[in-house]
Amino acid sequence: MTQDQLKQAVAEAAVEYIRPKLYRDSIVGVGTGSTAALFIDELGKIKDEFKGAVASSDASARQLEDLGIEVYDLNSVNELIVYVDGADESNPQLELIKGGGAALTREKIVTAVAKEFICIADESKWVRVLGDFPLPVEVIPMARSYVARQLVKMGGRPIYREGVVTDNGNVILDVYDFDIPEPRKTETAINQIPGVVTNGLFALRPADVLLLGSADGVKEIHPGMT
Numbered sequence: 001m002t003q004d005q006l007k008q009a010v011a012e013a014a015v016e017y018i019r020p021k022l023y024r025d026s027i028v029g030v031g032t033g034s035t036a037a038l039f040i041d042e043l044g045k046i047k048d049e050f051k052g053a054v055a056s057s058d059a060s061a062r063q064l065e066d067l068g069i070e071v072y073d074l075n076s077v078n079e080l081i082v083y084v085d086g087a088d089e090s091n092p093q094l095e096l097i098k099g100g101g102a103a104l105t106r107e108k109i110v111t112a113v114a115k116e117f118i119c120i121a122d123e124s125k126w127v128r129v130l131g132d133f134p135l136p137v138e139v140i141p142m143a144r145s146y147v148a149r150q151l152v153k154m155g156g157r158p159i160y161r162e163g164v165v166t167d168n169g170n171v172i173l174d175v176y177d178f179d180i181p182e183p184r185k186t187e188t189a190i191n192q193i194p195g196v197v198t199n200g201l202f203a204l205r206p207a208d209v210l211l212l213g214s215a216d217g218v219k220e221i222h223p224g225m226t
């Protein structure tokens with residue numbers, strides 16, 4: 001199977017996974033990226049079974065609206081029954097690297113609100129130790145050089161993602177060659193640097209379940225299972 005077919009398979013599996021949890025007043029949290037986009041398309045097919053969605057990016061909000069799904073501001077929502085999103089890497093604890101699509105801050109906020117975080121990914125995202133994928137860090141523009149110097153002191157090699165401005169008006173530093181044996185500690189430490197909005201480690205709030213697309217089918221993985 002191609003990577004795109006694996007992404008399609010997990011998008012369909014995610015809809016089947018959440019469907020029994022939905023009721024007519026449910027608001028679904030929806031992520032960003034190519035896998036999340038396939039999920040949104042599948043969600044459109046059952047749009048009469050829930051009330052609407054909160055999106056983690058302007059792009060996902062537009063896609064939802066185009067499908068006729070009502071998009072809500074997170075501030076007007078009391079409860080998100082689930083949040084479904086892709087990832088750039090997942091380890092067996094379902095600690096993630098996210099932010100390849102530069103939507104990490106809103107993704108982290110929506111994740112924090114959701115009762116259940118369902119990660120969907122193809123098997124290329126499965127790793128034992130996080131860090132092969134460069135870690136995205138969203139930074140207030142005036143702090144870019146300062147934050148980069150601090151990240152170098154922490155052992156990383158930050159590269160400015162040229163030409164990218166986040167939905168929040170900020171910039172992204174991608175940190176290469178970064179060892180992340182203790183993701184929770186690294187997530188906390190980077191977020192202490194003045195000027196950092198947040199970083200793409202989702203370890204303090206990992207996923208609750210990972211639907212992983214593989215040649216053997218979609219595997220349902222819970223933290224620490226393998």
Ligand code: 5RP
Pocket residue numbers: 031032033034035036085086087088097098099100101102103104107
């Ligand atoms: C966007 C993200 C995405 O979930 C992540 O980059 C995975 O994207 P894709 O599904 O296209 O591989 O974190 O900020």
